[in-house]
Amino acid sequence: MDTFGRNYRVSVFGESHGPAIGVLLDGVPAGIGLSVHDFMADIDRRRSGAKGTTPRKESDIPHFVSGVYEDHTTGAPLAVIFRNENTRSQDYSLFRSVPRPGHADFVAGVRWHGFSDPRGGGHFSGRLTLPLVAAGVVAKKILAASDRSGHPVSIAAGLEEIGGVPVSEPGHEALWERILDQAMQEGDSIGGIVGCTVTGLAPGLGEPFFDSVESLLSHIVFAIPGVRGIEFGDGFRAARMKGSEHNDVFVSSRGECATNGAGGINGGMTNGNPLVFRVAFKPTSSIRKTQRTFDFSQGEMTDLEVPGRHDACFALRTPVIVEAAAAIVLADLVLTAAR
Numbered sequence: 001m002d003t004f005g006r007n008y009r010v011s012v013f014g015e016s017h018g019p020a021i022g023v024l025l026d027g028v029p030a031g032i033g034l035s036v037h038d039f040m041a042d043i044d045r046r047r048s049g050a051k052g053t054t055p056r057k058e059s060d061i062p063h064f065v066s067g068v069y070e071d072h073t074t075g076a077p078l079a080v081i082f083r084n085e086n087t088r089s090q091d092y093s094l095f096r097s098v099p100r101p102g103h104a105d106f107v108a109g110v111r112w113h114g115f116s117d118p119r120g121g122g123h124f125s126g127r128l129t130l131p132l133v134a135a136g137v138v139a140k141k142i143l144a145a146s147d148r149s150g151h152p153v154s155i156a157a158g159l160e161e162i163g164g165v166p167v168s169e170p171g172h173e174a175l176w177e178r179i180l181d182q183a184m185q186e187g188d189s190i191g192g193i194v195g196c197t198v199t200g201l202a203p204g205l206g207e208p209f210f211d212s213v214e215s216l217l218s219h220i221v222f223a224i225p226g227v228r229g230i231e232f233g234d235g236f237r238a239a240r241m242k243g244s245e246h247n248d249v250f251v252s253s254r255g256e257c258a259t260n261g262a263g264g265i266n267g268g269m270t271n272g273n274p275l276v277f278r279v280a281f282k283p284t285s286s287i288r289k290t291q292r293t294f295d296f297s298q299g300e301m302t303d304l305e306v307p308g309r310h311d312a313c314f315a316l317r318t319p320v321i322v323e324a325a326a327a328i329v330l331a332d333l334v335l336t337a338a339r
Helices: 036-046 089-096 105-111 119-124 126-146 172-185 213-221 235-240 319-337
Strands: 009-014 020-026 063-066 078-083 154-162 192-199 227-232 275-281 291-295 300-304
Touching: 009 126, 020 126, 036 126, 036 319, 078 126, 089 105, 105 119, 119 126, 126 319, 154 172, 154 319, 192 319, 213 227, 213 275, 213 319, 227 235, 275 319
Parallel strands: none
Antiparallel strands: 009 020, 020 078, 063 078, 154 192, 192 275, 227 275, 291 300
8 A cells, every 4th residue: 555654644646757746645733834945955855966876856846736725734635746857768668578676567567467657666666755755844844843842853864884884984985985986887786774863752652562663663664665674772783682781771760761772662662762773775776787687578588787867875865764754653653642
């Protein structure tokens, strides 16, 4: 399905090379200030153009279809569209007979009997993360409007690794840039890891088991194209630790802990400490480097060089998308708690 959430419901629609893509948001409270300008900072963070990103450039101006009047939300479903203006659909005719390795071309063709749109990845494209970012902008507005504590929720994501190289350590920028340059020269791609920290959360958001904060965040994060893993707090390192090392002991009556191995979540609910998680992104599947794969129309192996314009490292553009995913989950939980 293309819909996520209960009280803040997010539905994305459109294809990469169709007339437009967009998002329908249901459950947005009335009276929240909202204009086109509010979207542009996060949209610009996702925008292509930097080294290692696709040369496809779009204006990405949001157009309100419903739900906004005189720069305020009306309480009705809020629909936002983004027009696709810079497409090269001829680059994708080959993929019906020779599906791209790592892409959804093959499974989409099987699932929808050859009627799926292959251009630019169609509905599976990373282009569909733009509506997700738009939903995140509105979600951040909902979180700000719901704050009564004077300690607003802050969501900040950033790159932690590119091509296996930590980006925060001194001198590592030159190293990961060399790895990126080499991948681009070879027609290849690299992945990365994005870390996200959320502060200002009250304890008690979330539910045990199936609607735990980890479950909901993992659900929406894996909807971002290219995600291969997510971990919270100590993550997989916890499997190599002792309980005395991993446990977070309390140090105040407010529930503050000396460490944060749980990543701000206990029993599926926020515990008031920073919510911390990391997301692993695979190398971009579309690469110019020749790959030996199967031609379904000829029934034999063939050489494939993927044409088109693609990111050598899609992870470079994803921190704001990860923030949006977190904001959507938290806005839904806050609205649920308020009912």
